Amino acid sequence: MTTETPTVHDPIDELLAAHFRPVPAEEGLTRRLLKRLHGDWDSGRFASGVTVEASECGVTQIRTGGRPARPSASRAAARLAERAREELLEYFTGRRSFFTVPVDLDSLRPFQRKVLALTHTIPFGETRSYSWIARGIGHPDAVRAVGTALGHNPLPFIVPCHRVLRSDGGLGGYALGLPAKSGLLGLERGTPVLEGCATTHIVCRVGCSAGHRMREDSRVIFASVTDAESVGYRSCKVCRPVDPSEP
Amino acid sequence: MKRIAGGDEQAFADLAGRYSPRLLALAWRLLGNRADAEDALQRSLLRLYRSAASYRPEWAVSTWLYRITTNVCVDEMRRRATHREEAAEEPRPQGSLFPGPAGPGGDAGTRLDLQRALLRVPREARILLALRYVDGLSYRELARVRGISVNTVKSQLARGKEILRVALPGGTR
Numbered sequence: 001m002t003t004e005t006p007t008v009h010d011p012i013d014e015l016l017a018a019h020f021r022p023v024p025a026e027e028g029l030t031r032r033l034l035k036r037l038h039g040d041w042d043s044g045r046f047a048s049g050v051t052v053e054a055s056e057c058g059v060t061q062i063r064t065g066g067r068p069a070r071p072s073a074s075r076a077a078a079r080l081a082e083r084a085r086e087e088l089l090e091y092f093t094g095r096r097s098f099f100t101v102p103v104d105l106d107s108l109r110p111f112q113r114k115v116l117a118l119t120h121t122i123p124f125g126e127t128r129s130y131s132w133i134a135r136g137i138g139h140p141d142a143v144r145a146v147g148t149a150l151g152h153n154p155l156p157f158i159v160p161c162h163r164v165l166r167s168d169g170g171l172g173g174y175a176l177g178l179p180a181k182s183g184l185l186g187l188e189r190g191t192p193v194l195e196g197c198a199t200t201h202i203v204c205r206v207g208c209s210a211g212h213r214m215r216e217d218s219r220v221i222f223a224s225v226t227d228a229e230s231v232g233y234r235s236c237k238v239c240r241p242v243d244p245s246e247p
Numbered sequence: 248m249k250r251i252a253g254g255d256e257q258a259f260a261d262l263a264g265r266y267s268p269r270l271l272a273l274a275w276r277l278l279g280n281r282a283d284a285e286d287a288l289q290r291s292l293l294r295l296y297r298s299a300a301s302y303r304p305e306w307a308v309s310t311w312l313y314r315i316t317t318n319v320c321v322d323e324m325r326r327r328a329t330h331r332e333e334a335a336e337e338p339r340p341q342g343s344l345f346p347g348p349a350g351p352g353g354d355a356g357t358r359l360d361l362q363r364a365l366l367r368v369p370r371e372a373r374i375l376l377a378l379r380y381v382d383g384l385s386y387r388e389l390a391r392v393r394g395i396s397v398n399t400v401k402s403q404l405a406r407g408k409e410i411l412r413v414a415l416p417g418g419t420r
Contacts, residue, residue, distance in 0.1 A: 015357065022268035022272045029267055029289070030263045036289065192318065198391075222321060
């Protein structure tokens with residue numbers, strides 16, 4: 001590391017060097033850091049108690065707190081349940097930003113099915129309001145019923161009911177407790193979505209099976225696929241990352 | 248780093264104290280306001296602590312820290328680009344962006360112009376400029392932090408500065 005600024009020979013260099021001068025950190029930063037280190041919601045502990053049930057079409061039930069899952073009816077269902085469990089573990093440890101397992105909402109009543117199907121489309125790390133869901137399913141006045149349907153979500157995390165908040169930004173409710181809801185939102189805030197591998201120069205969605213083999217010191221985060229391509233990376237052919245369309 | 252991996256909180260606090268001013272400057276310039284920058288800095292340092300076991304000694308500690316902090320800031324930039332209107336994505340020039348007395352960079356007006364001009368520089372080049380000028384990282388270190396080749400670093404920096412030259416009023420050639 002060189003501590004001196006680059007040789008000043010150009011007005012632009014001077015300007016930039018002044019612009020990027022170090023800023024004294026606030027008092028007590030490290031004290032707060034250490035507090036945060038011990039106080040953060042522990043998603044890992046949460047993950048260890050998660051059990052999954054699946055049909056041959058998709059995941060049907062996710063339970064927390066170590067409650068045992070009913071045995072799977074077939075090998076295909078058992079494989080899906082196992083895959084969901086693995087994806088959930090990765091999600092809880094900040095190594096997955098999307099789920100590939102299908103969900104099976106067939107046993108639910110039509111209203112709840114519609115609510116959960118729309119909730120399932122809310123992107124990772126984003127939030128929507130209860131009234132957004134109510135409008136989206138064509139029942140703009142049914143905001144409370146939407147809350148109730150989400151409160152009985154059999155597939156928490158994969159159908160991300162924790163991403164639904166009150167219109168005023170308040171957390172609203174959560175069947176697994178509000179600390180878990182804010183913990184999950186914090187977890188998603190701290191989990192990147194696009195990562196490149198410095199060795200292969202391939203950019204993947206976080207959680208892609210190809211990315212699992214990546215060494216920790218090869219992980220480079222990008223803000224968009226376009227950015228990654230501008231410095232010589234190419235998109236992964238397995239997970240096919242794409243940029244969201246412009247607002 | 249070995250002590251940090253072993254759970255030595257004092258070693259972690261020392262390292263955090265030593266690098267915070269430079270890392271905070273980096274995060275502030277990339278994210279545009281102090282509150283987001285401090286949050287990003289805290290998240291970066293926590294990440295450093297928790298992933299200390301994956302640190303490889305062939306990395307200079309500072310390069311490792313810049314990699315982690317830049318990764319956190321870049322993801323925050325992505326979040327802004329997707330969640331808000333495009334206009335609100337980038338840091339808006341504010342007087343408070345420039346703490347301290349006017350340095351060799353000239354008066355506040357000139358620096359405001361620079362802030363605006365920097366917004367025209369594509370994100371990857373802007374990130375490299377920030378890393379380059381916050382701590383004078385070498386081309387090789389920059390390449391390592393962003394996982395790109397030294398040639399890409401050079402061309403991106405040159406392109407970024409060229410855009411600044413054109414965008415800055417009065418010409419600074």
